[in-house]
Amino acid sequence: MPKLFIPGPIDVSPETYAAMSQPMIGHRGSEFEALYASLQPGLQEIMGTKRPVFLSTSSAWGVMEASLRNLVRKKVLTLCCGAFSDKWFDVAKKCGFEADKIQVEWGEAIDPETVRAKLAEGGFDTVTLIHNETSTGVMNDLPAIAKVVKSFEDVLLIVDTVSSLSGTPINADELGLDVTLAGVQKALALPPGLAVFAVSEAAMARAKAQPNRGYYFDFLEFAKNAEANNTPSTPAISLLFGLQQILANIKAEGFANRIARHEANNKLIADWAERHGFKNFAPEGNRSVTLSCFHTPEGFDQSAFIKNLKSKHGFVINGGYGKIKGLTFRISNMGNETKETMQELIDAMDDVLG
Secondary structure: OOEEOOOOOOOOOHHHHHHHOOOOOOOOOHHHHHHHHHHHHHHHHHHOOOOOEEEEOOOHHHHHHHHHHHHOOOEEEEEEOOHHHHHHHHHHHHOOOEEEEEEOOOOOOOOHHHHHHHHOOOOOOEEEEEOEEOOOOEEOOHHHHHHHHHOOOOOEEEEEOOOOEOOEOOOHHHHOOOEEEEEOOOOOOOOOOOEEEEEOHHHHHHHHOOOOOOOOOOHHHHHHHHOOOOOOOOOOHHHHHHHHHHHHHHHHHOHHHHHHHHHHHHHHHHHHHHHHOOOEOOOOOOEOOOEEEEEOOOOOOHHHHHHHHHHHHOEEOEOOOHHHEOOEEEEEOOOOOOHHHHHHHHHHHHHHHO
16 A cells, blocks of 8 residues: 555554454553543653543544534634634524634734734634644744734634644643644544544533534533543544554654654754755745645656656645645645655655656
8 A cells, every 4th residue: 555645644654553453442441542642642642731631532633623613603604724723704604603713814824913903903802723734834923813812802713734733843831722733634643533622611602602512522521421431422432543643653753753754854954945946835934844845847747747746656645625726836844754754755756756
């Protein structure tokens, strides 16, 4: 099978698959409660929270929509800078919420002062932000944006850390994030199908007063079950065994070392691109450390490059997403990748480029 260096799902290690193939257990017994409890310290460390971290058998979009249903009373402001942040505005409208957006060009970052000016117009009670816009390789300035949002009373901040969680510090409690959510198929290097999220005290209080938050993604149901180390609905138990193994690896490596490894691997790809004249799609100072997005140069046969890399070396990179498909290409360095495995990819790409 080819090895994935796409922005997700990413390569899953044999050790993780082995952990996932443990015998099945019941989800309403003491064995499951012990499994659930064992995940909390590691998840809390990578999110930077003392709050319970809930486990949802869904993609991250389940929790992204749920966050709106649980928290929006008046109007939501969506911060749009790429395919996934743009989609959040559409989801808000489809859920029947009053919504407005700050829209910047794909490849640009959200300006915190623009957020301040928009919130000053009044009427908003919720803001959505994608920390690391996977489609463009832009990492937004989370601390600066959070500081602005927190300066407005009774405005809650929902943050998607889908492609940044465990590859860079999040510090949810310190920044006052109200919902911090992610899927596990990106930097956590698990197969898709599980989302993890933490909810602030203020957000829980808001949800409690919300009449139509549904059942499957009701934050209060998650909180009630978490007290007993459980989930409201049948969880993806095999994925939780895999997550347990990943979190044990993070503990053994040390979270700070893991972050440094992601930064170093990302720099290897940036240096490779510079040598070949590939221009980064994201602006300097707002570049992801878990993946890279590059402009496709005029006259460059990107399709052949990607195809030959796969057929000749068994490595898969991505040819862009959404409206910049073909105009950009993306390379992931997240999860279990090391200096050695990134060098293997670089040598292969050099070979294909000739």
